[in-house]
Amino acid sequence: MSPDVELQVGRRKVTVKRAEKELFPQEGITKADLAEHYRRVAPRMLPELRGRPLMLERMPDGIEGDRFYQKAVSDHFPDWIHRATVAKEDGEVTHVVCDDTATLVYLAGQACITPHRWLSRADEPRRPDRLVFDLDPPADDFEPVRRAAHRLHELLKELDLPSGLMTTGSRGLHVVVPLRRRDDADDVLAFARDTAGTLAARHARELTTEPRKEARKGRLYLDVARNGYAQTVVAPFAVRSRPGAPVAVPLDWDELDDPELTARRWTVTDLGDRLEKDPWTGLAHHGRGVTAANRRLRGLTRSEGGET
Numbered sequence: 001m002s003p004d005v006e007l008q009v010g011r012r013k014v015t016v017k018r019a020e021k022e023l024f025p026q027e028g029i030t031k032a033d034l035a036e037h038y039r040r041v042a043p044r045m046l047p048e049l050r051g052r053p054l055m056l057e058r059m060p061d062g063i064e065g066d067r068f069y070q071k072a073v074s075d076h077f078p079d080w081i082h083r084a085t086v087a088k089e090d091g092e093v094t095h096v097v098c099d100d101t102a103t104l105v106y107l108a109g110q111a112c113i114t115p116h117r118w119l120s121r122a123d124e125p126r127r128p129d130r131l132v133f134d135l136d137p138p139a140d141d142f143e144p145v146r147r148a149a150h151r152l153h154e155l156l157k158e159l160d161l162p163s164g165l166m167t168t169g170s171r172g173l174h175v176v177v178p179l180r181r182r183d184d185a186d187d188v189l190a191f192a193r194d195t196a197g198t199l200a201a202r203h204a205r206e207l208t209t210e211p212r213k214e215a216r217k218g219r220l221y222l223d224v225a226r227n228g229y230a231q232t233v234v235a236p237f238a239v240r241s242r243p244g245a246p247v248a249v250p251l252d253w254d255e256l257d258d259p260e261l262t263a264r265r266w267t268v269t270d271l272g273d274r275l276e277k278d279p280w281t282g283l284a285h286h287g288r289g290v291t292a293a294n295r296r297l298r299g300l301t302r303s304e305g306g307e308t
Helices: 031-048 101-109 143-158 185-202 290-303
Strands: 005-009 012-016 022-024 054-058 068-070 082-088 091-097 112-118 130-136 164-167 173-178 220-223 232-234
Touching (some): 012 031, 031 101, 101 112, 130 143, 143 185, 185 220
Antiparallel strands (some): 054 068, 054 112, 112 232, 130 220, 164 173
């Protein structure tokens, strides 16, 4: 059995059990390597996690073993890890909240390969400060994702909405819109659906809002379901449970046409200079409400024949 390793992380000592357990066998990436990745990216990742309930994607036997998604915090998690209790349909649930590097490292030691974050903070769980469009292609071809991102970016500019771009580490891209925490999650979700519907109507041969795969007919899916209450999205710099250990990475919009860009371009072992630049600098400070954007959207759809 692999030995345990004790790491000094800030003021905390964090034990990574079975530290040499390989989570990505093909690459030889161990639990200790995963913990070191999260320690390294913490300065960039924590601003996108603080105060938010998390869902933990855990794979104790690595990516070739079983996985489970954990919402409720485990009883054995240390007391210094922050928690938040929020409402769910049949009661309430207490989630982990990652407010510091030690928590990130501890979760890696629990074989949490991917932390998924809420789009709202625990103090106002029904008022998101992010809206996310997930561009989900029908195959691994990245060109439809690139075209869809450009088109969505232009539509968001028509709606006077700032936006950021991120590789998902999986197949597509996320387009992220900062919000002011004025609107209820249900209203944000409805606006996201209408926006996606407008874009799909403009480019009906290539884009769809149809959730059923068999009905998409080879078109890219504009997925907005993650904007519902208590839904989660992958966090920036999170590792994905796929061969190669790809990492979700924020981008500048002018990087979208880089011919080398793919959803899985960056990995745990090859982040390059991505920690030295922050394409999302200031993005969170330019949040909008959806009310005015919704009025602009209705004006566009009327001028385009009323389609949504």
